[in-house]
Amino acid sequence: MTVEAAEAPIPQLPCARVQLLPEVYWAERFDLPVTHAFVAETDPDGVAPAQSQANREREEVMLWEKLVRRLEGDWAPTGRYPEESYLEDLRTRDALAERLVAAPPALRDPFAGAADALDEVFRAHTEDDGGELLGRVTRSGAAVRERGWWWQRRPRRVPWPSGY
Template identity: 35%
Template sequence: MDRYLEQYLYKVPQRRCGLGDRDVLFWWSDLWRRGLVARRTRRGSETEALAASLTPEERQEFAVLDLQRLVLEKEGMAPEYAARVEEPAYGVLSSLRLWENLIYDMEQEWPGQDFYLVYEYLLDLTVRDGLEEYCEALHGKPRAKFRRALGRLDERYRAVTYEDGGAELGQYWRPLSEGTETRWWWTRRPNDLPPNW
């Protein structure tokens, strides 16, 4: 692996992904991810509108959740890298942005994608899981604002997917095939599958 790139990679703890005895190891380049997110955030996005609507007190509530997430993320990083990371990759607004970016790509029929592995899609769905957890952790007006933004994105997601009871994704994600994963976003299939699914 390129030494320059290696310094920006960190290892997220292994997660069982329903692949029999195999574990999928997610490697992410923080530099690449943040660059990608920055390029794909559009003016007028739900995430941008939510961020602009937050009062300083509401921002503080989001910051507390981000700090808690940062602690969890640093546990899976090499100590020398963890010392340099100041923001969580999967904080409240960054997770909402990732969900919005997935939906946008689906609406545009996967523009500029030569391939998009099913496991990338599964990871995006775990981001949606995290958004639900954030919704439960927020209170009062911040929760209402977050829920409204997430609801608008979820409606867009429903428009580019259809309910198949998890048949498509159940081939790749054991909890679906076993019937233990029933959240609605997991049981929907994209209308148009991305290249090289």
């Protein structure tokens, strides 16, 4: 067995790269009240097919809520979060915005309500910087300004090692 990377230095493995490992953060568990309320309203019996619109929307709400809960908890328990994972969460919010526009009437109100509730928490734990941070992180400069408003905001405390 070979250990190529670890989240912290391991004296017995001096050659192992030290880096944030996304797999560690994927496994974290959160209380997701907005997601649970969305599911209770859109699929209370849990019978929606896996590929249904309701399940795709539930997944986007859940992923967005996980980021929001991380922000709300100041990146607990480690105080860290991988830069690429953060960008992927913002891309999830992009997909959520697209799906909101196309949502069927029966799902539109609960879906929009869930997005609005999570967006409010996201705004409360981020600061508008006009996309400066994410323009640097993505190396796209001002191009992030053409994306959703969530790309214009930065975490109050940047949780990845480069910190920029």
